[in-house]
Amino acid sequence: MVDKVFEPGVQAGRLDPETYEAHFADLHGPLDGHEALVAADRCYFCHDAPCITACPTEIDIPLFIRQIATGTPDAAAKTILTQNIMGGMCARVCPTEQLCEEACVREAAEGKPVLIGQLQRYATDHLQAQGVHPFTRAASTGKRVAVVGAGPAGLSAAHRLAMLGHDVVVYDARPKAGGLNEYGIATYKTPDGFAQGEVDWLLKIGGITVETGRALGADLSLEALRAEFDAVFLGMGLSGVNALGAEGEEKDGVLDAVDFIADLRQASDVADVPVGRDVVVIGGGMTAVDAAVQSRLLGALNVTLVYRRGRDRMNASRFEQDLAASKGVRIVTHASPKAVHGNGSVREIEFDYVGDDMKPTGQTLRLAADQVFKAIGQTLEGDGLPALERGKIAVDAHGRTSLKDVWAGGDCASGGDDLTVTAVAEGRDAAMDIHGALTA
Structure with missing residues (x-):
């Protein structure tokens, strides 16, 4: 990272163009x-x-x-x-x-x-790279399936259903299809528009229509979809963000990590994305690591990732933890947010040190911060959903929900482990079960 004079507060353009290019290049170059x-x-x-x-x-x-x-x-x-x-x-x-x-x-x-x-x-x-699609559609079944959510689970389900001869309409709240792959993964992991390129390639199977800017709500109800389509697959992920539960968390500068990552992914120039001088990221998963590492890559001077349990309990892999450390991210464990301090905007954040039982030890930690990112899990949002289990849509081994002709998979459904690869598997397997039900 080049030497720069860091000004206090949140600002864009902390580094020179060559450094940004190097920082956000492909994390692992391809094999020849x-x-x-x-x-x-x-x-x-x-x-x-x-x-x-x-x-x-x-x-x-x-x-x-x-x-x-x-x-x-x-x-x-x-x-x-x-x-x-x-x-x-x-x-x-x-x-x-x-x-x-x-x-x-x-x-x-x-x-x-x-x-x-x-x-x-x-x-x-x-x-x-050859622009070909290795699969062809089966003869039309005359059946129509609605897929809510154009993320890994939804696109996987849509492709398999289309390949089997069904007509599929995919609805997504965002302006682009791709879900987590497009909006929620560190820029340096998928540079050069790969996520959108993969979506375009996947859609070459045919038989899939994508409607963006459409979310379950006033203009798109599950009840109406069930009436119009032969089956419905729910794969809309999680859109709500958990609260810190700390005094003062409403202050300016306390932000959702998922929004920060999405802004960076959609920026035409990463130099336009502002970052603080002193950044604190709260959480222990991949989103927390992605937010912390990218804060450093944008030019933050001090980045601290704080997690309430030990490193062995972090959802982020050891590789991801080591990557963060190698980029200069400080990792603090066994600390839980207590209060956000500042006059309108965050200036410091205070933590209680906690034991394995999550009870405060009596010791506290205060960190300077002009930007705090929350990466402490997301929640399911929506009305008229099937029965829930621990805050997610309850599904059986085939992805079936409590509602007839409604399946679910990915992060919004119970039983998953919040990985892209798992969401793909759940979308594929639900599609096979939907196909069986529609052709029985």
Whole structure:
């Protein structure tokens, strides 16, 4: 990071253009053809490979790596995309170090797994660069399905339903389709408009109409959708943000991390996004890490990520935690927000140190802050929804809800683990169950 004189307060353009370009470049550059062959050659092609069961979408990983090794990357891509139509995005954002690569036999034997995620990216990028779509639609069934939410779960469901011959209308509240992939992931993980490019490529299957700026509410009710369509899939994610529960949290400068990340993702120039000199991010998940790291990359001088439990309880992977530390983010654990101080705008935030039982120890911590980002979880919003379970839509193993002909998946549904790859799997599996119900 270049030397600069930092002015107090929140401002844009703290760094020079070259530094911004370097900071927001691709986190992991793609493998070239030779590197892919070398990486593929390390695979043992295990029978009953543990990496397959560790993948929420159950991609046949040894098969697609063998296909790369034999010089057929497009066949490898089809193997991947058959199970995970958003395999390109998942190759970039999936915590492979906790899933397939952690289960890799090479990891157990040598501490160095096969580069499954990067090989997946190599294959899917190779195919998508040609602009072709490897799947074709079945004959029309005459059935119509509504999908609410154009995120990973909704798009996965829509693609599978369209491929099976159903006509699908996807509704989304945002101006663009993509959901979390478009609005909620760090810019350096998916640069160069990849998220939108993947959506455009996915829609080439045909039979899918996307209507943006449409959310469940006054002009789009679940009751009306059920009356108009043969089935409905709910995959709208979570739009509400939990409160800190700290005195003074209404002060200026206390913001939602998801909005900060979305603003950065949609900015035509990241230099236009303002950031504080002293930034505090509250939370322990991927959103918290993304907000903290990007604050540093934008030029914040001091960034502290504060979590109420230990690092072993953080939802962010160890890789993400280490990435944050490597970018200069300070991580403070076992601290819970107590009060936000300042005259109208935040100037300091006070925390109680807490034990494993979450009870205050009597010790406190005060941090200077001109910007505080909340990343402490989101909540489901909407009227007339199916029965809920722990604040999310209750679903069975097939994604069925308490309402006839209504399915759900992704972050808005119970049972998931808030990962893109899991949402894709849930959308795909619900689509298969919807297809069975509609063609029975």
